[in-house]
Amino acid sequence: MNFASDNWAGAHPRISAGLMDHAAGYAPAYGTSSLDKEVAETFSRIFERQVAVFFVATGTAANALSLTALSKPGGLSFCHREAHVVRDECGAAEYLAGGARLCAVDGPLGRIDPAGLDTAIGRFMPESVHAGRPAAVSITQATEAGTVYGLDDIEAISATAARYRLPVHMDGARFANALVSLGATPAEMTWKRGIDMVSFGGTKNGCWCAEAVVLFDPDWAGEFQFLRKRAGQLFSKSRFVAAQFEAYFSDGLWLETARHANAMAARLAGHIRESRAARLAWEPQANMVFAILPQPAVASLRASGAHFHEQHQPRGFPGGPGAGEVLCRLVTSFATSAGDVDRFAQSLDVARQ
Numbered sequence: 001m002n003f004a005s006d007n008w009a010g011a012h013p014r015i016s017a018g019l020m021d022h023a024a025g026y027a028p029a030y031g032t033s034s035l036d037k038e039v040a041e042t043f044s045r046i047f048e049r050q051v052a053v054f055f056v057a058t059g060t061a062a063n064a065l066s067l068t069a070l071s072k073p074g075g076l077s078f079c080h081r082e083a084h085v086v087r088d089e090c091g092a093a094e095y096l097a098g099g100a101r102l103c104a105v106d107g108p109l110g111r112i113d114p115a116g117l118d119t120a121i122g123r124f125m126p127e128s129v130h131a132g133r134p135a136a137v138s139i140t141q142a143t144e145a146g147t148v149y150g151l152d153d154i155e156a157i158s159a160t161a162a163r164y165r166l167p168v169h170m171d172g173a174r175f176a177n178a179l180v181s182l183g184a185t186p187a188e189m190t191w192k193r194g195i196d197m198v199s200f201g202g203t204k205n206g207c208w209c210a211e212a213v214v215l216f217d218p219d220w221a222g223e224f225q226f227l228r229k230r231a232g233q234l235f236s237k238s239r240f241v242a243a244q245f246e247a248y249f250s251d252g253l254w255l256e257t258a259r260h261a262n263a264m265a266a267r268l269a270g271h272i273r274e275s276r277a278a279r280l281a282w283e284p285q286a287n288m289v290f291a292i293l294p295q296p297a298v299a300s301l302r303a304s305g306a307h308f309h310e311q312h313q314p315r316g317f318p319g320g321p322g323a324g325e326v327l328c329r330l331v332t333s334f335a336t337s338a339g340d341v342d343r344f345a346q347s348l349d350v351a352r353q
Contacts, residue, residue, distance in 0.1 A: 001306040001344050002307045002336075002340070003306065003336075007203070009335040011208045012247075015207055019240060027239045029237060031055065033238070047216070049216065053212050055238050055242070057235075058211055059171070059173045061092075061233050062171075063138070064095070065228060066213055067097060070197065074100075076103045077093065077100065079138040080111065081107075083144065096227075105117050112139060114160050134164055137167075138171060140171040140173075141170050142174040146286050154193040154194070155193045155194060169196065176258035177205070177261060179255070180255055180258045180259045198214040202245060202248050207245075208244055209244070258287075264338070265289050267338060267341045268341045271341065272345075275345070277294065279292050280292075288331050289330045289331075310328055310329075311327045311329040
């Protein structure tokens with residue numbers, strides 16, 4: 001019963017097989033192999049336009065390099081107060097960008113409020129050198145609260161950014177989970193709604209280690225290749241990242257694994273909704289479920305073998321845990337089984353007794 005993180009899950013067998021298929025023999029290095037080029041074209045087909053793709057090792061690297069590419073001296077990147085790039089990346093974006101800053105914006109349950117974004121950007125006068133100058137906007141899709149920006153939400157944020165001539169970056173560590181939740185296409189969820197750059201994650205959704213930065217303006221590629229190399233993110237044997245993405249996209253596997261993870265989250269939420277020992281904090285929209293549990297139930301569930309994390313109360317959530325209660329995060333993945341979910345529900349019922 002492992003609901004600690006989709007990072008805890010292993011690799012999908014078809015992706016492991018893809019790696020083995022390309023393990024032998026020789027291939028040109030540093031992203032120049034035929035497989036690298038084929039996968040780059042696959043990204044272009046998926047996004048319905050010519051894109052530039054850069055493989056990196058981690059989501060942190062993808063986000064930090066993206067915001068570095070969009071930054072400028074004295075630059076400010078605007079993101080949600082509880083975005084992953086703020087909370088969990090150890091200042092990587094500021095470090096790689098050489099002193100650029102992240103500017104926090106509020107909004108309910110992990111999503112930036114467009115009006116609040118407009119106010120936050122408007123505080124900085126472009127002619128003033130003292131406070132810094134706006135450089136970019138970043139949104140997390142799906143969010144750290146397990147919510148998803150709707151297509152209209154993305155368009156509203158992009159429109160706000162466009163008024164200030166700011167590019168928009170999407171942290172898509174759980175890109176596929178958000179995509180299938182919306183029933184949209186990659187193009188509809190990104191550049192057709194004003195997104196300029198995406199941190200595209202595969203690791204949380206069944207890959208071994210496969211992350212990429214996708215640029216919708218290929219003209220940025222010339223500069224970005226130097227940023228990636230300088231940051232130590234240029235793989236010599238990049239065909240092994242390409243091999244993962246080849247298998248990931250083949251026959252829609254990436255959407256299949258995301259749908260399964262989301263379905264398991266919905267199943268888990270259904271159990272919690274019906275339980276007398278717990279309650280949903282809010283409705284899940286991707287593959288993360290947030291529940292309020294009595295403290296004794298938390299201990300009992302962990303003793304029964306369940307893995308999950310306690311969570312701080314996010315902004316915009318008025319119905320927080322009461323005395324003796326804990327807000328907990330439970331994450332499902334491609335590897336989560338219906339049996340795992342149902343056993344958790346049974347253990348929750350036992351914990352109540």
